[in-house]
Amino acid sequence: MAVDILHTRNLFLRCMCGIYMFAFGSLYLQVPGLYGEKGILPAHTQLPNLKYPKQCFLDKLTVLCFSSYVGLNVSYMMELLALAGTVFSFVGMVWKTWCTATLYLLLWGTYLSLYQVGQTFLWFQWDILLLEIGFLTILVAPVSRRAWSEYRPRNLVTMWLIRWALFRLMFASGVVKLQSGCPTWWGLTALPLHYESQCIPTPLAWFFYQLPGWWHKLSVVATYVIEIPVPFMFFSPVRSHRLFSCYSQVLLQVMILLSGNYNFFNILTLTLCISLMDDVHLGYQHVKDLSFGFISYVKNTCSWMGKWVGFGVLAYYTMAYFSLRVTPQGTIESSVAFTRPRFDSWVSRAVPLSIAIGAFSLVITVAEALTSALFEVRGFLDKIGVFITTLIYSVAAITMFGISLVPYTALDRPTNQRVWPLFHHLYDHTLDLQLTSAYGLFRRMTGVDGRPEVILEGAESLDGPWIEYEFPYKPGSLDHAPPFVAPHQPRLDWQLWFAALGVYNLNPWLISLAHRLLSGQPEVISLLDPSSAWRKSPPKYIKASKYIYQYTTPVEGESGNWWKRTLKEDYLPIFTVDHAPLVEYLRKIGTIGTMDIPATNQPLQQVLDTVRSYVDTVDPAVLLWGIFLTACAIIWTKRSTKPILMYHAS
Numbered sequence: 001m002a003v004d005i006l007h008t009r010n011l012f013l014r015c016m017c018g019i020y021m022f023a024f025g026s027l028y029l030q031v032p033g034l035y036g037e038k039g040i041l042p043a044h045t046q047l048p049n050l051k052y053p054k055q056c057f058l059d060k061l062t063v064l065c066f067s068s069y070v071g072l073n074v075s076y077m078m079e080l081l082a083l084a085g086t087v088f089s090f091v092g093m094v095w096k097t098w099c100t101a102t103l104y105l106l107l108w109g110t111y112l113s114l115y116q117v118g119q120t121f122l123w124f125q126w127d128i129l130l131l132e133i134g135f136l137t138i139l140v141a142p143v144s145r146r147a148w149s150e151y152r153p154r155n156l157v158t159m160w161l162i163r164w165a166l167f168r169l170m171f172a173s174g175v176v177k178l179q180s181g182c183p184t185w186w187g188l189t190a191l192p193l194h195y196e197s198q199c200i201p202t203p204l205a206w207f208f209y210q211l212p213g214w215w216h217k218l219s220v221v222a223t224y225v226i227e228i229p230v231p232f233m234f235f236s237p238v239r240s241h242r243l244f245s246c247y248s249q250v251l252l253q254v255m256i257l258l259s260g261n262y263n264f265f266n267i268l269t270l271t272l273c274i275s276l277m278d279d280v281h282l283g284y285q286h287v288k289d290l291s292f293g294f295i296s297y298v299k300n301t302c303s304w305m306g307k308w309v310g311f312g313v314l315a316y317y318t319m320a321y322f323s324l325r326v327t328p329q330g331t332i333e334s335s336v337a338f339t340r341p342r343f344d345s346w347v348s349r350a351v352p353l354s355i356a357i358g359a360f361s362l363v364i365t366v367a368e369a370l371t372s373a374l375f376e377v378r379g380f381l382d383k384i385g386v387f388i389t390t391l392i393y394s395v396a397a398i399t400m401f402g403i404s405l406v407p408y409t410a411l412d413r414p415t416n417q418r419v420w421p422l423f424h425h426l427y428d429h430t431l432d433l434q435l436t437s438a439y440g441l442f443r444r445m446t447g448v449d450g451r452p453e454v455i456l457e458g459a460e461s462l463d464g465p466w467i468e469y470e471f472p473y474k475p476g477s478l479d480h481a482p483p484f485v486a487p488h489q490p491r492l493d494w495q496l497w498f499a500a501l502g503v504y505n506l507n508p509w510l511i512s513l514a515h516r517l518l519s520g521q522p523e524v525i526s527l528l529d530p531s532s533a534w535r536k537s538p539p540k541y542i543k544a545s546k547y548i549y550q551y552t553t554p555v556e557g558e559s560g561n562w563w564k565r566t567l568k569e570d571y572l573p574i575f576t577v578d579h580a581p582l583v584e585y586l587r588k589i590g591t592i593g594t595m596d597i598p599a600t601n602q603p604l605q606q607v608l609d610t611v612r613s614y615v616d617t618v619d620p621a622v623l624l625w626g627i628f629l630t631a632c633a634i635i636w637t638k639r640s641t642k643p644i645l646m647y648h649a650s
Contacts, residue, residue, distance in 0.1 A: 004151055004155075004278070004279045004284075004285055005155050005156065005159055005277075005278050005279060006149075006150075006151050006155060006279060006284075007279045007282055007284040007285075008159070008274060008275075008277050008278055008279055008282060009140060009155050009158075009159055010096060010099075010148070011274055011282065012137075012140065012159070012162065012271060012274045012275065013092075013096070013099040013104075013137065013140065013141055014092070014093055014096055014099060015267075015271040015274065016099075016104070016133070016134070016137050016271060017089045017090075017092035017093035017099060017103075017107075018089070018093050018267070018628060018631070019130065019264050019267055019268050019271060020085060020088075020089040020092075020107050020111070020130075020134070021086055021089035021090055021093060021624075021627065021628065021631075022263070022264040022267070022487035022488075022624055022628070023085075023111065023127075023130055023263075023264050024082045024083075024085035024086040024089060024110075024111070025082075025086045025623070025624050025627060026263065026264075026487065026488045026489050026620065026624060027082050027114065027122075027491075028079060028082035028083050028085075028086060028615075029488070029615065029616075029620050029623070030121075030490070030491055030492070030527065031075060031078045031079050031082060032075065032079070032523035032526070032612075033492070033523040033524045033526055033527040034121050034491060034492065034527075035074075035075050035078055035117070035118075035121075036075040036523045037073065037075055037595070037596040038516065038519075038521045038523060038524075039075070039516070039521075039523055039524060040121075040492070040509055040512050040513050040516060040524060040591075041119045041120070041121065041509050041512065041591065042074075042075070042590075042591065042594070042596065043064070043074045043075055043078055043117040043118075044073065044074040044075070044594070044595075044596040044597065045590040045591070045594055046060070046116070046117040046119065047060060047062070047064060047065060047074060047117065049065070050065065050067070050068070050074070050597050053065045053066050053068065053069065060116050060117070061112065061113075061116055061432055061433070062112070062113035062114075062116040062117060063081070063109070063110070063113045064077050064078065064081070064113055064114075064116075064117060067597060068597055070601060070604070071599060071600040071601025071604065072599050072601055072604065072605065073596040073597050073598065073599045074117070074596055074597065075596065076599055076605055076608055078114060078117070079608050079612070080604075080608060081110050081113060081114060082110075082114065083608070083611065084110065085107055085110045085111065086627070088103060088106060088107060089107060090627065090631055091103075092107075093631045093635075094631050094634045094635060094638075096148065097145045097148045098145065099141055099142075099148070100141055100142055100143065100144060100145055100148070101138050101139075101141040101142065101143050103141070104134065104137045104138045104141050105138050107134060108131065108134035108135055108137070108138060111127075111130065111131060111134060112131055112433070112434065115127060115131060115434070116432075119509075120495060120509055121491040121492070121495060121509075122491075124489075124494075125265075125437075125439055125441065126262070126263065126264065126265035126268065128434055128437045129169065129265070129268060129437070129439065130264070130268060131433075131434040131435075132165060132434060132435060132436050132437060133162070133165060133268065133271075133272065135433070135434075135435055136158070136161050136162060136165065136400070139158045139161065139393060139396060139397070139400075140155075140158040140159060140161075140162065152386070152389075152390075153368075153369040153370070153372040153373040153376070153377075153386065153390045154369060154389060154390045154393040154394070155369075156365050156368055156369045156372070157362075157365055157366055157369050157390070157393050157394050157397045158393060158397065159275050160275070160361070160362060160365045160397065161397050161400055161401070162272055162274075162275035163234050163235075163272075163275040163276060164358055164362075164401060164404065165272060165404070166231070166234065166249070166269070166272040166273065166275060166276075167231045167234050167235075167354070167358070168404065168408050168439060169269065169272070169439045170226070170227050170230075170231045170249060171227065171228060171231045171354065172408065172411060172438065172439045172440045173227050173439060173440055173441045173442070174223070174224055174226075174227025174228035175228060175347060175411055175440070176411070176440035176441075176443045177190075177224075177227075177442060177443065178224075178340075178343050179343075179344070179347070179411070180443045180444045181340065182443070182444040182445055184445040184448065185220070185444075185445065186336055186340075187336075188216075188217040188220040188221065188322075188334060188335065188336065189213075189216065189217070189220075190220055190442075190445040191216040191217075191219050191220050191223075192209050192211075192213075192216050193445045193446075193447050193448060194259075194260075194442065194445060195208050195209040195259055195551075196209055196447055196450070196451055196549075196550065196551050197445070197446050197447025197450075197451040198259075198260045199260070199261070199474075199493075199494050199497040200260065200261040200473050200474060200482070200483070200485060200490070200493060200494070200497075201259065201260055201261070201482045202258065202259055202260060202261060202482055202483070202484050203481055203482050203483075203484070204258050204259055205259040205260060205482060206482065206551055206557075206562055208259050209551050210551075210553075210554060212331070214331040214332060214333060214334075215331075217333075217334045217335075218324075218332050218334055221318070221322045221324070221334050222252075223252065224322075225248075225314070225318050226248045226249065226251070226252045227252070229314060229317070229318075230244075230245045230248050230249075230314070231245065232354065232357065233245035233310065234276060235357050235358065235360075235361040236306075236310065237306075238303060238306045238307050238310060239278075239303075240307045241306075241307065241310050242276045243276065243277070243281060244311070245276060246273050246276035246277060249269070249270075249273050249276075250270060250273055253266045253269050253270050253273075254266075254270075257486065261473070261483070261484065261485045261486040261489075262486060263486055263487050263488065263489035264486075264487045264489075266486070267487060320337065321336070321337050321338055322334045322335065322336060322337060323335045323336075323337045347411060347412055348412050348414065348415070351408075351409060351411050351412040351415045352412070352415050352418075355405060355408075355409075355415070358401065359401070362397065362398065362401055366394040366397070366398070369390050369394065370387065370390055370391065370394070372390075373386045373387040373389075373390045374387055399426070400435070400436070402419075402420065402422070402423040402426070403423055403426050403427045403430065403435060403436055404436040405419045405423055406419055406423055406424055406427040406436075407427070407436055407437050407438035408438065410438045446501060449548060450548035450549055450550040450565075450566075451475070451500075451548070451549045451550070452500035452501065452546055452547070452548055452549075452568065453474070453475055453476075453496075453497075453500050453546070453547050453548075453549050453565070454496050454499050454500045454510075454544050454545075454546055454571050454572075455468055455469075455476065455544060455545050455546075455547055456468065456469040456513075456514070456517070456542065456543075456544045456572070457469065457542070457543055457544065457545065458517070458533075458534050458538070458539030458540075458541065458542050459539055459540070459541045459542075460539060460540050460541070461540070461541070462541060462574070466543070467533045467534070467539075468533075469517070469528060469532055469533075469534055470528065470529035470531055470532040470533075471490075471492070471493050471496065471527075471528060471529055471532075472490065472493070472527075472528070472529040472530075473485050473490045473493040474490075474493040474496055474497065475549050475562075475563055476529075478561040478562065478563045478564065478565065479560050479561050479562065480562065480563075481562055482562060483621075484621065485620070485621045486621070487621075487624055487625075488620040488621045488624055490527075490620070492513070492527050495507075495509065495510075496510075500546060500571075503571075504544070504571060504572050508585075508589055508591075510544075510572070511572075511582065511585065511586065512586060512589075512591045514542050514544075514572060514575055514582075515575070515577065515582060515583075515586055515591075515592070517534065517538060517539075517542060518538050518539070518540075518542050518575065518576065518577035519538065519577055520537065520538035526616065538577075540576060540577075541574050541575070541576055542572075542574070542575050542576075543570070543571075543572055543573065543574045543575070544570075544571040544572030545567060545568075545569070545570055545571055546567075546568045546569050546570075546571040547565045547566065547567055547568060548565060548566050548568050549563050549564070549565045550563065550564055550565070551563065551564075552564050
């Protein structure tokens with residue numbers, strides 16, 4: 001075997017622990033306000049069969065059904081699961097030998113349990129992606145701690161599944177932008193709108209927004225190239241192609257990370273890019289070229305020619321399809337040089353071609369793994385055992401590949417209809433497990449005329465004054481600077497962004513939020529900004545208005561304002577806490593008037609309350625980064641002390 005991926009796999013596994021740690025930790029901080037008995041969307045309403053735990057589990061596939069066995073109600077059980085997930089992820093990140101299939105099965109099952117009752121606050125593509133990659137990580141991880149540092153041929157097959165997931169994510173995200181027919185994507189003008197209208201921008205997004213138009217267009221072209229043709233290089237036999245495609249994705253994700261707060265999503269995508277690396281690239285191994293003489297010369301020449309032919313073709317078609325040209329002023333102008341029908345025709349060929357390339361690559365990878373099991377493992381019994389194990393994992397990989405084709409081929413309906421019916425059947429029967437899904441980020445660009453924002457206001461009298469509620473992260477006050485908050489995801493702030501794109505009737509959680517604020521529920525109030533005027537006592541009346549926010553220009557920004565806004569329309573009618581239609585509606589959907597199961601384990605409940613009393617005093621982003629840096633410090637300390645221990649031992 002010339003190049004191994006043992007250390008590459010191990011790096012991926014530890015990074016997945018870090019991502020789980022961010023995901024569980026961020027959700028834990030918000031459970032009482034979002035899912036408590038008096039939260040916005042009480043979780044116990046999603047488990048109507050709580051009195052019959054086994055039947056409840058069969059219906060919802062969540063261990064929350066067994067809350068009564070622990071002596072906790074559902075919301076406290078959610079806190080316990082999220083907290084346990086954070087701790088186990090921390091342990092796996094620090095002590096790498098704990099990163100076994102058992103640990104990842106535990107983490108995946110725990111996050112799935114939370115997802116099943118998460119409702120609209122957990123229905124994001126990155127939550128679904130984490131569940132898919134989390135399940136694949138169970139296959140990637142070693143079965144036992146003893147096998148952590150041992151090479152296994154199956155590593156090639158299981159890490160290939162991660163590469164295929166990355167391909168589907170990136171390729172689909174690029175294709176849907178053009179399939180949607182969004183004029184901003186076709187006109188290459190989407191990027192400044194993205195900087196301004198994304199859910200929670202960072203301060204750098206304001207500065208990026210001020211860049212010239214030609215640069216924004218060129219950046220959109222780069223996005224298309226990185227997301228559509230470059231992912232095909234993931235499966236290239238030329239190693240430099242794979243590394244180029246890897247760092248192209250890294251560049252894109254870093255730019256998104258700098259301009260927007262997308263919680264753990266960008267870090268998860270960066271972790272998937274590890275599947276394009278190998279131990280040689282990470283510095284753990286040297287290439288062993290066993291060929292010599294003329295054979296070595298031919299091999300190196302073919303590799304060199306293949307590398308530059310690939311890059312040349314990519315550069316040629318990029319310039320041709322986007323009419324790249326340098327102006328006398330030194331700028332680079334660009335425009336889409338193909339039509340919608342032509343693109344649709346290309347997609348109808350590219351999707352089945354990508355499946356063929358993926359299938360061929362998987363077959364080659366499986367053959368390489370099985371060959372390695374036969375010829376690189378010593379001992380007859382060990383050889384047979386490793387071969388059978390590799391074969392089992394290969395069958396699992398082929399099955400997962402087939403199931404993934406069902407949502408992936410949503411990009412092209414005729415191809416979807418040609419997918420083997422068995423894979424459709426398997427996909428339908430595993431849908432609740434979120435083993436795979438369709439992806440496609442930023443399908444259409446919103447905020448063409450500015451970003452819509454829902455602003456909640458409270459008052460003691462119908463005549464006012466109406467005082468706005470302040471949220472910690474979403475735009476509100478004009479001088480409120482966009483924050484850096486990732487990897488924390490403030491899910492309420494995010495949902496308020498989605499609510500602004502529609503009407504309140506389609507967002508029952510918003511009506512529940514209004515009632516909880518009028519009731520002065522502490523769990524929900526804690527989700528507000530500390531400076532909000534209504535944190536101490538609730539108002540008598542509440543309403544909401546829709547505003548259109550826009551970035552200030554550099555001249556306007558000298559006043560200290562990041563935003564300017566105009567009132568568009570009334571959004572939420574005036575409510576009081578005892579408003580009869582409001583109360584009747586909330587009773588009908590079960591938000592109020594239903595009781596969680598009683599908590600009987602008072603000692604455990606007190607422990608959870610004590611832990612929360614400490615963590616609630618720390619900013620969520622600071623807390624999450626603090627835990628992460630603590631893990632990094634422990635890892636560094638362990639590595640730095642190892643040579644000292646070896647020196648004393650000698």
